[in-house]
Amino acid sequence: MSEILVRGATFNQKRADILVTDGKISKIAARISARVKKTIDGRTKAILPGFYNLHTHAAMTLLRGRAEDMELQEWLTKKIWPQEAKFTADDIYWGTKLATMEMVKSGTVFFNDMYWHQEAAMQAAQETGIRALIGLTLIDSHPFGQKEQVMANWAKLKNKQTDKVKLALAPHALYTVSSENLKWAADFARRHKLLVHFHLSETQAEVAACQKRYKLRPVEFLDKIGFLGPDVILAHSIWLSKKEIKIIAKRGCSICYNPTSNMKLSSGVMPFTQLKENKINICLGTDSASSNNNLDMIEEMKIGALLQKLNNGQKIKTKDIFAAATKNGASSLGLKSGIIKEGQAADFILVNTKRLDFLPGFNLLNDLVYSVSSECVDTVVVGGQPIMQDRKIAGENELIKQINIRYNW
Amino acid sequence: MSEILVRGATFNQKRADILVTDGKISKIAARISARVKKTIDGRTKAILPGFYNLHTHAAMTLLRGRAEDMELQEWLTKKIWPQEAKFTADDIYWGTKLATMEMVKSGTVFFNDMYWHQEAAMQAAQETGIRALIGLTLIDSHPFGQKEQVMANWAKLKNKQTDKVKLALAPHALYTVSSENLKWAADFARRHKLLVHFHLSETQAEVAACQKRYKLRPVEFLDKIGFLGPDVILAHSIWLSKKEIKIIAKRGCSICYNPTSNMKLSSGVMPFTQLKENKINICLGTDSASSNNNLDMIEEMKIGALLQKLNNGQKIKTKDIFAAATKNGASSLGLKSGIIKEGQAADFILVNTKRLDFLPGFNLLNDLVYSVSSECVDTVVVGGQPIMQDRKIAGENELIKQINIRYNW
Numbered sequence: 001m002s003e004i005l006v007r008g009a010t011f012n013q014k015r016a017d018i019l020v021t022d023g024k025i026s027k028i029a030a031r032i033s034a035r036v037k038k039t040i041d042g043r044t045k046a047i048l049p050g051f052y053n054l055h056t057h058a059a060m061t062l063l064r065g066r067a068e069d070m071e072l073q074e075w076l077t078k079k080i081w082p083q084e085a086k087f088t089a090d091d092i093y094w095g096t097k098l099a100t101m102e103m104v105k106s107g108t109v110f111f112n113d114m115y116w117h118q119e120a121a122m123q124a125a126q127e128t129g130i131r132a133l134i135g136l137t138l139i140d141s142h143p144f145g146q147k148e149q150v151m152a153n154w155a156k157l158k159n160k161q162t163d164k165v166k167l168a169l170a171p172h173a174l175y176t177v178s179s180e181n182l183k184w185a186a187d188f189a190r191r192h193k194l195l196v197h198f199h200l201s202e203t204q205a206e207v208a209a210c211q212k213r214y215k216l217r218p219v220e221f222l223d224k225i226g227f228l229g230p231d232v233i234l235a236h237s238i239w240l241s242k243k244e245i246k247i248i249a250k251r252g253c254s255i256c257y258n259p260t261s262n263m264k265l266s267s268g269v270m271p272f273t274q275l276k277e278n279k280i281n282i283c284l285g286t287d288s289a290s291s292n293n294n295l296d297m298i299e300e301m302k303i304g305a306l307l308q309k310l311n312n313g314q315k316i317k318t319k320d321i322f323a324a325a326t327k328n329g330a331s332s333l334g335l336k337s338g339i340i341k342e343g344q345a346a347d348f349i350l351v352n353t354k355r356l357d358f359l360p361g362f363n364l365l366n367d368l369v370y371s372v373s374s375e376c377v378d379t380v381v382v383g384g385q386p387i388m389q390d391r392k393i394a395g396e397n398e399l400i401k402q403i404n405i406r407y408n409w
Numbered sequence: 410m411s412e413i414l415v416r417g418a419t420f421n422q423k424r425a426d427i428l429v430t431d432g433k434i435s436k437i438a439a440r441i442s443a444r445v446k447k448t449i450d451g452r453t454k455a456i457l458p459g460f461y462n463l464h465t466h467a468a469m470t471l472l473r474g475r476a477e478d479m480e481l482q483e484w485l486t487k488k489i490w491p492q493e494a495k496f497t498a499d500d501i502y503w504g505t506k507l508a509t510m511e512m513v514k515s516g517t518v519f520f521n522d523m524y525w526h527q528e529a530a531m532q533a534a535q536e537t538g539i540r541a542l543i544g545l546t547l548i549d550s551h552p553f554g555q556k557e558q559v560m561a562n563w564a565k566l567k568n569k570q571t572d573k574v575k576l577a578l579a580p581h582a583l584y585t586v587s588s589e590n591l592k593w594a595a596d597f598a599r600r601h602k603l604l605v606h607f608h609l610s611e612t613q614a615e616v617a618a619c620q621k622r623y624k625l626r627p628v629e630f631l632d633k634i635g636f637l638g639p640d641v642i643l644a645h646s647i648w649l650s651k652k653e654i655k656i657i658a659k660r661g662c663s664i665c666y667n668p669t670s671n672m673k674l675s676s677g678v679m680p681f682t683q684l685k686e687n688k689i690n691i692c693l694g695t696d697s698a699s700s701n702n703n704l705d706m707i708e709e710m711k712i713g714a715l716l717q718k719l720n721n722g723q724k725i726k727t728k729d730i731f732a733a734a735t736k737n738g739a740s741s742l743g744l745k746s747g748i749i750k751e752g753q754a755a756d757f758i759l760v761n762t763k764r765l766d767f768l769p770g771f772n773l774l775n776d777l778v779y780s781v782s783s784e785c786v787d788t789v790v791v792g793g794q795p796i797m798q799d800r801k802i803a804g805e806n807e808l809i810k811q812i813n814i815r816y817n818w
C-alpha cells in the first residue's frame with residue numbers, strides 16, 4: 001500500500017494528484033486511483049519541494065535576540081562564545097528541538113548543522129522527523145572540538161545515523177583550525193565518506209589573517225593542502241578573488257549563501273553572479289537564529305535575491321534563488337530530491353494559496369519568493385512521512401511550555 | 410462609557426490594563442475597573458503601536474508579481490504604466506481594498522498613498538477602517554494628472570474627508586512634473602493646508618537629469634523654488650549630497666525610507682545614519698506591492714535594518730528602525746499617535762507572543778524586528794475601533810472571492 005495520495009494540488013499551473021510510495025514520489029497524474037494509508041486534500045494548495053537549509057547552528061536558537069547591533073568578531077567573542085560555553089547536552093537538545101520545529105513550520109525539510117553535543121542534536125532532529133546533517137565540529141581551542149573528541153564521537157554515533165539524520169565533519173574555519181588539523185579533517189572525512197562543512201571567507205579580516213599566516217588567500221591555501229573537493233560545503237564565501245572562484249569551480253565544492261547573517265553582521269555580499277557564471281552549485285542557508293534571527297528559508301530567498309539585485313542589478317532571477325533553496329541544496333548532499341518529479345524523494349510542502357498575499361496570483365514562484373509569509377506552508381512531508389499538517393506539528397505546545405520554563409532568561 | 414479595555418497585556422516588560430475612551434488611550438495601569446463596551450484578553454499578547462506606512466501606491470497590489478527582474482525605468486515604462494493606463498475606478502477600489510486588508514493583517518494602521526481615482530481609494534480605506542492620506546497625484550503627461558483635474562478632485566472630495574481618511578497633494582517627481590507645476594503644487598497645498606507627498610532622488614539617472622535640466626541637484630532646485638517645508642514627505646531620497654541633507658534638515662521635511670523597493674529595483678541605499686545625525690525625521694514605507702512585493706512593515710523593518718548594517722556597520726539600532734515604522738511616521742503627519750501612552754490616539758496592535766519565533770524571548774523589540782513573521786499580529790485597533798481580532802477582518806473571504814473572479818489574469 002502507498003503512504004500518501006495528495007489530491008488536486010496545483011503543480012506547474014495545473015491540478016494534479018501525487019502518489020507517495022516507499023518514501024518516494026511514485027506517480028504524478030491528473031487523476032490517480034490507489035490504495036493508500038492517507039489522503040490529503042490539495043485543492044486550495046500548491047505542491048512545491050521543501051527547503052534545504054545548508055548552513056545553520058540550530059541550537060543557537062536559544063540565543064535569539066541575546067546580542068544585537070554588533071559585528072562578527074566582537075559578537076562572537078564577547079557575547080556568543082561565553083554563553084555557549086555554559087550549554088549542556090540538555091540545552092542542545094531543547095535548542096535543536098525548538099529550531100527543528102521552527103524550520104518545519106516554514107517549510108524546511110533538511111538542515112546542515114554545525115554545533116556541539118551531536119547526540120542530543122541527532123535525537124531532536126529524529127524526533128521532529130526532519131532530515132539533517134549533524135557536523136562533528138573541530139575547533140583547536142575548544143574542549144569539545146579536539147580531533148580525539150571528533151574521533152570518539154564518530155565511533156560512538158556512526159551507528160545511530162538513520163536514513164534522514166547523518167553525520168558530517170565540520171572543521172570550523174581557517175582562523176580556528178590549524179593547517180595540520182584541516183589536513184587531518186579532510187583525510188578523516190574521505191576515509192569515512194563524510195561530507196565536510198566549513199566557514200569560508202566570511203569577513204575581510206579573516207582573509208587578511210590567512211594571507212599573513214600562510215602567504216596565500218584562503219581558497220589557494222585550502223587547495224594546496226588538498227582540502228577541497230565535491231564533498232565540501234563552503235558557508236558564506238564572500239571575499240573571493242577570481243582565481244579562488246576558478247579553484248572552487250574546478251574542485252566542485254558547493255557554496256552556501258547566507259545573506260541575512262552577512263548583512264546583519266556587516267560581513268559583505270557573496271558574489272552570486274560570478275559563482276553562477278562559473279557553474280558553481282550555490283545553496284542557501286539561514287545561519288543561526290542568533291545572527292538572523294529566524295530560520296525561515298522563504299524570507300531568506302527574498303533577502304538573498306534583493307541583496308543581489310542591489311549589488312549586481314537584475315542578473316539574479318526568481319528561479320535562481322528558488323533553485324538555491326531547494327534542488328541545489330539536495331544536490332550538494334547527493335540526495336535525489338529537491339524537485340517534484342516521479343522517482344524523487346517525497347520531501348515536499350503544500351502551500352495554502354488562498355491568502356491575501358498570493359493575490360491576484362500572476363506567478364506562483366514570484367509570489368512565493370517576494371510576497372508571502374512562511375505561514376502559507378500548510379503541510380510538510382519528509383521522506384514520505386507527514387510531519388506537519390494544517391500547520392500543526394505534534395508536541396508544539398508542550399515545546400513552547402518547556403522552553404518557557406527552562407529558558408526564562 | 411469607554412470603548413475598549415485590554416486586560417493584562419505585556420507593556421514595557423510588565424503586564425498592564427489599557428483603557429480606550431473617545432478614540433484615545435485614556436488610562437494605562439496595573440489594574441483598571443471601568444464600564445466598557447468591549448474587553449479584550451491581552452494575557453498572551455504584547456501591546457505595541459501600529460505601523461505607519463509612509464509611502465505606497467496601494468492599488469498596485471493588483472500588479473503583484475506581474476513584472477520581475479527589471480530596473481526602475483524599464484519596469485515603469487514597459488510594464489507598469491501600460492497596465493495602469495487600463496485601470497478604472499472600480500479596479501482602484503478593489504486593489505486598494507486588497508491592499509488595506511493586507512496592511513491591517515500585518516499591523517499597519519495608516520498608509521500614505523499616491524495613485525489615481527482617489528474617491529475609490531478613499532472609499533476602500535474607509536470601509537476597512539484604516540487611516541490614510543490619499544494623494545491627489547500630479548503628472549504632466551497623464552490624463553488624470555493635470556492641475557485642473559487635481560483642483561476638480563480637491564473640490565469634489567474635500568468634504569468626503571474623515572477623521573481617519575484625508576487628502577494630500579502628490580506631485581509625482583522631478584522627472585514627471587515641470588518646475589512651473591511644482592511651484593503651483595506647493596502653493597496650492599499650503600493654501601489648503603495639505604501635506605505634500607513626493608518621490609525624491611530614487612535613482613542616480615534622475616539626479617543627473619535634474620542637474621542637466623536645472624544646473625542644480627534636486628534638493629537645491631526644490632529649495633530654490635520654495636517647494637520644501639515641514640509639510641513635505643520625501644519618499645526614497647537615496648542620492649543626496651551633504652549639502653542637500655543640510656537643506657532637508659533646515660526645511661524640516663520628513664523622509665520615507667523604502668529599503669525593499671530600493672533593493673529590488675537596484676536603486677541604491679538611503680543614507681540613514683547621515684539623515685539621523687542631521688536630526689531629520691526618518692519614516693518607513695513599503696512602496697507598492699509591485700516592487701516589494703508585499704505591504705508588510707514588520708518585514709520592512711528587518712530588511713531596512715539589515716541594509717543599513719551591511720552598508721554602514723552597526724550604527725542603526727533596533728529602536729531606530731522601530732521608531733521609523735511607528736512614531737516618526739505619526740509625527741510626519743502631525744498626529745498624536747505612534748506611542749503607547751495616555752492621551753495618544755488608540756492606534757495599537759496586540760501581538761501574540763506565544764509563538765516559536767518569539768522564543769526564548771530575551772527582548773521583545775529585537776524579536777519583533779528580526780525574528781517574527783507579521784502573522785503574530787492578532788488584533789488591530791485604529792482610532793479606538795477594533796478592525797481585526799483573532800486575525801479576522803470582516804469581509805476577508807468575500808474579498809478573496811471577488812479578486813479571484815475579477816482578476817483571474
